[in-house]
Amino acid sequence: MDKKDKPRSPREKYGEELKLRRTVAGLTQEALGEMVVCSPTLISHYESGRRLPSSEDARRIDRALGTDGFFERWLEDLEAKYADHFAGVVELEKLASAIRQFALSLVPGLLQTEDYARALFRSYRPNHTAEELDKEVVIRTERARVLDGPGSPELWTLLDEAVLRRQVGGPEVMARQLHKIADMAEAGRIRLHVLPFGAGAHSLLESLLTMMAFEDGAPVAYVEGLYTGHLMDEPALVSACQTAYDLALSDALSHRESVALVRAAAEEHAHDQQ
Template sequence: MANGSRQAAWEFFGTELKRRREDAGITQVDLGSRVFVSGGYIGQFEQAIRKPQLDVAQRIDEALQTDGIFERLCRKLIDDPRYADYFAGVVELERLATKICEFAPTVVPGLLQTADYARAVTIAANPFKPDSYVDDIVAARLERSLILADATRPEYWVTLHENVLRIPVGGPQAMAAQLEHVARLMRERAAVVTVLSFGAGAHAAMNGSLKLMEFEDAPQVAYTETSFSGTLVDDPAVVKRAQRAYDLLRVAALSPEASLALIDSAAEDFRRCASTT
């Protein structure tokens, strides 16, 4: 489903939700209280500004007695072939989050990637896929990053392992542009980025990516990922442990100012390397 068609389908979801809600004589606030979100969120669902999670769609069906129509619509719309099955739900949660904290041990996080960097990562992981597949994956990744340009963007905190700054993904020129992009977002205060340097000792030996997401009307969740799978965790005890692990990494990282200087320096090194090749 093309991006425009997908948005049009979400708009249909919202229009149908409003119609069914009004036919039932229920206010946005009342429906929100029944499905455990705010009335404002119901309004944003109806305007297709935000997309509900699957469990919220299921509760809306129960509250409005709509025989599963919103669950079916939601399942269809979040079934995006551009994302792995285990990651599609994370994409929707990113759009709902008020705060995202992320640790990246080897590659620049998707929300910060440039097109050339995303293309290099995608081809490396899918060497036999056609250009059309790669183009779709890259487009999806850039689409995700638009949340950082939105007026209601989440707070975005990122800790990058120094590995991320040193591995020349896509070659020196692409890597220089990628690091300059991260530095630009830092200067524009779209993200707070710190670097876990090699000098951090045992902390620098940590592996596995980690993403923590907070929401206005829902509990915090954690997402962990390896090269081949990912796990979304909402168990409060496990999420608390993940938050502590992230906090320890962030404390061990360089300050934002020192991190920016290191990122600028690495970008300049790659830029010089590109000019000599």
């Protein structure tokens, strides 16, 4: 499908309307950024649909453009199925041309099997119902569809060896999960590298990290903690994150060695079932 014929997402429509209203008002991205108290880069992300403004920023946009609450009201209709700190990341994944992700202790969401995801959701919900868990799993499965089709982003996955060793959902679930990752790597759907325990300390030891690049915009970086996350577009911070990723990657096993290690770990989990 040609890019111009691709259906626009609600976020993209929001961004296009913002760009139109800004242009009609005779403002540059720099000028609007000054009025909204944010960077021109962030205005660019809003206009491309890569990010949504906060309610406060939307209110300032309305004041700057004289749109009488239009963008703040529309923002309410764009509520996501994801936590506030993560909703923007999901939209960016759909637009990214390349994704570089590092996982410290858990399999990244884009690669999780349904059983692995369900075990995770069950672990941090003290009171859960089967319906709630099913809903969460469906949402995560739908998110992974960004990897399907010819327009999917180029995906590099860097895993700490701890990801392979921590049994989530039991040995059978873990074995299937790791075989899935190895299958995707061998099929060329992902580039896979593992940071073995033998590498010792490395530059990403304190946090997971996702880097995203775009054909028509500046790159972004995302880090996450318990019930919180931080999406960065400030060039110096993004560059620092990229350097940290590159340093960790330089300590990792090769793609071939990584696939072999993931297969071996899967077989060890499978053996634990017996």
